[in-house]
Amino acid sequence: MALLELRDVHKTYHLGGEEIRALDGVSMDIEAGEFISIIGPSGSGKSTLMHILGCLDSPSRGTIKLDGLMIEKATSRQLASIRNQKIGFVFQFFNLLPKLNVLQNVELPMIYAGANAKERRDRAMEALQLVQLENRAKHRPSQLSGGQQQRVAIARALVNSPRIVFADEPTGNLDSHTGEAILNLFRTLTQQGRTIVLVTHDPEIAALTPRRIEIRDGKISVKVDPRLAGLDRVPAVAEPGKAA
Amino acid sequence: MNLWNTIAVGFKEIWAHKSRSLLTMLGIVLGVASLVAMAALVKGMENGMRESMVAMGGADKVLLEDQEVPPEQEHLAEEAPGRTMLDVISLRRSAPLLKLVSPEMELDYTTITHEDKMVNPSECVGVWPAVLDMNLHTLEHGRFFTDLDEENANSVCVIGTGIRDELFGTPEKAGREIVPIGEVININGQPFTIVGMFTRYEGEMDRKLRELAKSKPAEKQAGPSRMKGWGRRGGWAFTRKNMTVYMPLNTAWLKFRSSSGTNGMPDPRLSSIDVKVSDMNRLEPALQQARNVMMMTHRGIEDFNFRTQENQLDTINQQIRNARLSGGIIAAISLLVGGIGIMNIMLASINERIREIGICKAVGASGFSIFLQILVESMALSILGAVAGIGASYGLVKIMAAITPTGNAPVITTDAMFVAVGFSAAVGIFAGLFPAIKAARLHPIQALRYE
Incomplete structure (x- = not known):
């Protein structure tokens, strides 16, 4: 069983009476331990796909199964807990809280998980060691360079040992040298057995990952990943799966 | 996310915007301060009222008054005996629920003279020693009447300090206490020896006036010595009490009633009992018992009536309630306005923290923990404000006491503090509710995308 299974996922927005199909019947599988890139031009729906994969948003139609849990039926509270326990995010603009120091930023997901202070501290320091920033624990995000900030964000994404990490244009705000370092970090992490999904518009970055999924007009472009050619046409099979 | 963390983060957020938080709290601070100060003022007022109630003899004093006979007994009116010593003796013997029975024979239109001074007392009464407990008198100088005085109808009297002030001068002017014991004064032309004097009765207001006058040098008065103004000074209950002259009951009867009697006997009717x-809780049965006794001694003619201080007590309570209610409503409105200020700031605050809320949601904060966070912040603001407000109320009360130095001192009560803190906590919750719900409902993606 795949770690993440999408079946015929649709997402439509209504903007001023106009219907926008951000996702139009996407089906895909992501296996545990994979390093995947989702690639597509802006407006292709790749961000929407990532949001739905990351349980930040729910689909209009279709089923998602993460780690055996049916996501589309989950309440917003359950989604919050899934995001907390099973998913890590890395954003283009780092999204660190400026009022908290590096350590506190990394501790944040564990606070919502209800971990005690000592456990939070220990695990946050471990995560910071992973990104080699343990000596910056007491600094504010504003005192760090862009690359360092992104590494803090990665530490934060990893701190709850999630099943899958989503990175949305993680190098988009960094110079190419720093960006390369971040991508190398991701590669190292996948070698340790973590599942990482990289969302980017840059084919060069996407080329670094073993598997690529290309999104165009809300659909998966078949050419890139012939493995999914068959799946794409299968109508939504309502699997008698367990509810989340 | 545990509550302790939430509170810590809430305080951090308040601390991060010190001046803004301070201004926000100010509404609550003023609201709480005015609530507590208002309650303190009303309490001071209440103390003043109770004080003069006690000066009049306390709540458990009941007056036995004359009354026109009821219509169905009209034909017996001529037989009505009025209140006499027979009633007093019977009540003392047969009404055990009464603690004290004090007969009084008042002399109307008395004039007291001493050398070239003259005074009209508020009351000049022939009494038994029971009157001391009845009217809550304290003898400070000399002695009260003995049984011998009563039996021999001696011409002795005990006076209040007001009488002394008029006839012998005030200690304020003389600079020393004046004790006119042993002096002879004339009551309606008859010589009486002063054997005792009461203490000076005064309310808080009178005392303050006197102290204020003491601290200020007396103005030099131009022209002949004179009183300025006719108004009564201070509380009338105290003034009245200080202008009392007491003499033994028999003295009053034999010396002043001998000419008005019938059959060669002085008029035996008392002016009041x-x-x-x-026990105040057994007022009803006690009065019934007294009535039964009186019906016997009056041969069934109901020419008497009881008057209790219950009405007076009710009036005081009513006035206090009204003052408390009107002041409370005003203070509550100002607290509410403070709450609206908090709501306003919380709304502005979550607006500038939308992105932050989005981040928290992305890393797994549930709507509820965001809701709690905002609510705790708003409550922390209001409770901090309430605590500061209680501090401010002390200052406010001091200022009010300084502005009106002769008023009854405001008394800050812990009840008022608890009510104020409780109410502002409620206001904090109420003010935080709407912003908190708004923040909790933010969609994580829209929040993350917010610039």
Whole structure:
């Protein structure tokens, strides 16, 4: 069983009476331990796909199964807990809280998980060691360079040992040298057995990952990943799966 | 996310915007301060009222008054005996629920003279020693009447300090206490020896006036010595009490009633009988008992009536309630306005923290923990404000006391503090509710994308 299974996922927005199909019947599988890139031009729906994969948003139609849990039926509270326990995010603009120091930023997901202070501290320091920033624990995000900030964000994404990490244009705000370092970090992490999904518009970055999924007009472009050619046409099979 | 963390983060957020938080709290601070100060003022007022109530003899004093006979007994009106010593003796013997029975024979239109001074007392009464407990008198100088004085109808009297002030001068002017014991004064032309003097009765207001006058040098008065203004000074209950002259009952009867009697006997009717019940909770049965006794001694003619201080007590309570209610409503409105200020700031605050809320949601904060966070912040603001407000109320009360130095001192009560803190906590919750719900409902993606 795949770690993440999408079946015929649709997402439509209504903007001023106009219907926008951000996702139009996407089906895909992501296996545990994979390093995947989702690639597509802006407006292709790749961000929407990532949001739905990351349980930040729910689909209009279709089923998602993460780690055996049916996501589309989950309440917003359950989604919050899934995001907390099973998913890590890395954003283009780092999204660190400026009022908290590096350590506190990394501790944040564990606070919502209800971990005690000592456990939070220990695990946050471990995560910071992973990104080699343990000596910056007491600094504010504003005192760090862009690359360092992104590494803090990665530490934060990893701190709850999630099943899958989503990175949305993680190098988009960094110079190419720093960006390369971040991508190398991701590669190292996948070698340790973590599942990482990289969302980017840059084919060069996407080329670094073993598997690529290309999104165009809300659909998966078949050419890139012939493995999914068959799946794409299968109508939504309502699997008698367990509810989340 | 545990509550302790939430509170810590809430305080951090308040600390991060010190001046803004301070201004926000100010509404609550003023609201709480005015609530507590208002309650303190009303409490001071209440103390003043109770004080003069006690000066009049306390709540358990009951007056036994004359009354026109009821219509169905009209034909017996001529037989009505009025209140006499027979009633007093019977009540003392047969009404055990009464603690005190004090007969009084008042002399109307008395004039007291001493050398070239003259005074009209508020009351000049022939009494039994029971009157001391009845009217809550304290003898400070000399002695009260003995049984011998009563039996021999001696011409002795005990006076209040007001009489002394008029006839012998005030200690304020003389600079020393004046004790006119042993002096002879004339009551309606008859010589009486002063054997005792009461203490000076005064309310808080009178005392303050006197102290204020003491601290200020007396103005030099141009022209002949004179009183300025006719108004009564201070509380009338105290003034009245200080202008009392007491003499033995028999003295009053034999010396002043001998010419107005019938059959060669001085008029035996008392001007009043005051009683005190032994237990206020058993007022009703005590009065019934007294009535039964009186119906016997009056041969069934109901020419008497009881008057209790219950009405007076009710009036005081009513006035206090009204003052408390009107002041409370005003203070509550100002607290509410403070709450609206908090709501406003919380709304502005979450607006500038939308992105932050989005981040928290992305890393797994549930709507509820965001909701709690905002609510805790708003409550922390209001409770901090309430605590500061209680501090401010002390200052406010001091200022008010300084502005009106002769008023009854405001008394800050802990009740008012608890009510104020409780109410502002409620206001904090109420003010935080709407912003908190708004923040909790933010969609994580829209929040993350917010610039």
